[in-house]
Amino acid sequence: MERVVTRLYVKDSLSQGATVGLDAAGAHYLRSVLRLNTGARIGLFNEKDGEWLGVIEGLGKGWCSLQIQEQRRKPAPEPDIWLVFAPIKRSRIDFLAEKAGELGCSRILPVFTRYTDVKRINRDRLAAHAKESAEQCERLSVTEVDDAVALDKLIDKWPDDRRLIVCAEFGDARPIAETLTEILVKEPDAGQRPWAVLIGPEGGFAEEELEALRRLPYVTPIGLGPRVLRADTAAVAALSCWQAILGDGGMRPPKGTTPVTVA
């Protein structure tokens, strides 16, 4: 398969012969950052149609049209794992959105807990980081980014069939690897069901918040070892373990996507 370095996520339907227009940001990126011209070939993808080869038919200031040629990858189901997290300061929350994208999160949900210091998030900026990381890491979908809500509001409307792993720094909690491996042994298809990981703020959960969470039937409190991790580190650690044990850790990157290896 022809190696395509640039991949862009587009919402439009992708099918042989179709013409697709990019938004202003996408057009600017191809024209002014990558300095591509008519005839250049890039990858276009979304979760419905998979990945297709697109050829630039025309581009100018703020616009770009591409003709869709052959399909490179078929759409494929991905794990459905949410990351619920208390907002943290700017460079770390950007990092978190990027890493959630790379680690295959289907959605990130910022929540305000009692000890959350950061009071606002920039949803568009987080979505841009999530989209860019999906484009770079060969995903076929992009992490959705929700508006921030209070933790109790989120719990009020929580879907009962979505299990929630709560990273608990104090109180009873079993080790993450042991817990997820046991679940896998009992339910080999557990990773095909909906899951979520919840990470508290830098100041930790309030004791009563954590106690209330523990009482919910869909919650499993887990521990991440003896070190008190920063919120961003805890999120990446928990998502990595979830993907490795219950998620798609057994799959390999698609052929033709890994870096050029000819010396």
Next chain:
Amino acid sequence: MERVVTRLYVKDSLSQGATVGLDAAGAHYLRSVLRLNTGARIGLFNEKDGEWLGVIEGLGKGWCSLQIQEQRRKPAPEPDIWLVFAPIKRSRIDFLAEKAGELGCSRILPVFTRYTDVKRINRDRLAAHAKESAEQCERLSVTEVDDAVALDKLIDKWPDDRRLIVCAEFGDARPIAETLTEILVKEPDAGQRPWAVLIGPEGGFAEEELEALRRLPYVTPIGLGPRVLRADTAAVAALSCWQAILGDGGMRPPKGTTPVTVA
């Protein structure tokens, strides 16, 4: 146990009644950043003596002396896991040093591979990030930072008893969770032996580099799933899985160290 918010790593021996002096950076931090005065109590720790309560006896511009009072935590063995990585650009390498600290790496070793773009590292800056993260995450030791060397030089002097997990984006590799869980079943004490994780550069390993690594008796190639991870993400994911499955993921943070939870 009295909660101590500030912890500093010191090389000096720590024992009841001893007087310890800080370096200029530590003194500046206590005096000008935290604005502490004589009589304030902080934690002092190192891997030989554990953690002790220290009381500021005197401090001025560039100096601080503390008297050591009671021991807060006994020294304890920690997993011996190295992170070997190809240098990446500045903000990501700083991040990597911080995360390696939090994830309990005993040592980080920058290596130049064929496709490593970054040609120099600032070892002191990485060591400062590693030290700060150890101080924040309740470790009793600090990640050591080696000078950068060529990958083949490192392999020439590699200690035969240290097993090396190579994160391989292409070619044969088994899933990390499955592989480490199998090792744990066969050798329940495998996590008490020396290990290392190797992450390639952003451009990936050259095919012959990876082939040469595969032939080494102490190497286990592993895969991290279908997404092509950035080098920093791959390092954090692999270290998180290693600690969760083979390392100290079954332990809990020491009492009195987790955030205040009184409402």
